[in-house]
Amino acid sequence: MKVMVVENYKELSQKSAQMFYQSIINKRAINLGLATGGTPVGFYQELVKFLKGHDMTECIRTFNLDEYIGLSKGNPNSFYTFMNDHFYKPLNLSDDQTFIPNGKADDLEDESSQYETLIQSYGGIDLQLLGVGENGHIGFNEPGSHFEQRTHVVNLKPSTVQANARFFNSIKDVPKKAITMGIGTILDAKEIIVIANGEHKAEAIYQLVHGEKSRNWPITALKGHSNVTVILDEAAANKV
Ligand code: GLP
Numbered sequence: 001m002k003v004m005v006v007e008n009y010k011e012l013s014q015k016s017a018q019m020f021y022q023s024i025i026n027k028r029a030i031n032l033g034l035a036t037g038g039t040p041v042g043f044y045q046e047l048v049k050f051l052k053g054h055d056m057t058e059c060i061r062t063f064n065l066d067e068y069i070g071l072s073k074g075n076p077n078s079f080y081t082f083m084n085d086h087f088y089k090p091l092n093l094s095d096d097q098t099f100i101p102n103g104k105a106d107d108l109e110d111e112s113s114q115y116e117t118l119i120q121s122y123g124g125i126d127l128q129l130l131g132v133g134e135n136g137h138i139g140f141n142e143p144g145s146h147f148e149q150r151t152h153v154v155n156l157k158p159s160t161v162q163a164n165a166r167f168f169n170s171i172k173d174v175p176k177k178a179i180t181m182g183i184g185t186i187l188d189a190k191e192i193i194v195i196a197n198g199e200h201k202a203e204a205i206y207q208l209v210h211g212e213k214s215r216n217w218p219i220t221a222l223k224g225h226s227n228v229t230v231i232l233d234e235a236a237a238n239k240v
Pocket of ligand 1: 037
C-alpha cells in the first residue's frame with residue numbers, strides 16, 4: 001500500500017484527479033469505479049478540468065459504488081444527481097457509459113445482482129476511487145460486513161445516517177437503506193485510490209495503515225489488495 005500525504009484538500013483533489021487522468025490517457029477503454037460524498041467533490045472538479053476539451057471521454061465507462069434506496073434519479077439528494085452535476089453533465093457522458101444502482105427498483109435484490117453482473121459483463125473495474133466513512137465504511141459497507149460480499153442491499157448505521165444528514169433538509173429525510181457494491185466487488189478492482197481529508201477520518205486511516213484486517217473496520221479489507229494508493233491531507237494522516 002502506498003501512502004501519500006499532501007498539504008491540503010486542493011492538493012489531494014489534484015493528485016487523485018491526475019492519477020485518474022494518467023490512467024485514462026494510457027488506455028483505449030477504461031472502467032472507472034466512482035464514489036460520492038463531500039470528499040470527492042474537488043476530485044471531480046479537477047478531473048473535469050483535465051478531461052474537458054480532450055476527445056477522450058468516449059473511452060470511459062463509470063460504475064458508482066452505491067445509491068440510496070427510495071430516492072429517484074431526479075431527487076436532488078440521490079447519488080445519481082450528485083454524479084450528474086459533478087461529472088456526467090460537465091463531460092457530456094451518456095447513459096450508456098454511466099452506471100449506478102437504481103434505488104427505486106421494484107425488486108432490490110434483483111437490481112443488486114443485475115448491477116453486479118453488469119460490472120462483470122464489462123470486464124470489471126480498472127480503477128476505483130474510494131472515500132471512507134468515519135466508522136471505516138467503504139461504499140456503504142458498514143462495520144461487520146463480510147469481505148466476500150457482492151452488490152447487495154444494506155441497512156445504514158445510525159452514525160452514517162447522522163453523518164450524511166448534512167446533505168439533506170432534515171435527518172428524517174435521510175434514507176436508512178442503500179444498494180452498495182460489496183467489499184468483494186470493490187476488491188476485484190485492479191487498482192484502488194483512497195482519498196481522505198480531515199481529522200475525523202484519522203482513526204479509520206490509522207486502522208487501514210496500522211490496524212489488523214478486521215470486519216469492525218471495513219476499510220481494512222484493502223490490506224488484502226495489491227494495488228492501493230492512499231492520498232491524505234495532514235489532518236487525516238495525523239495518526240499514521
Ligand atoms: C458515504 C458514501 C461513501 C463515502 C462516505 C464518506 O456514506 N457512501 O462512499 O466515502 O460516505 O463521505 P464524505 O466524503 O462525505 O466524508
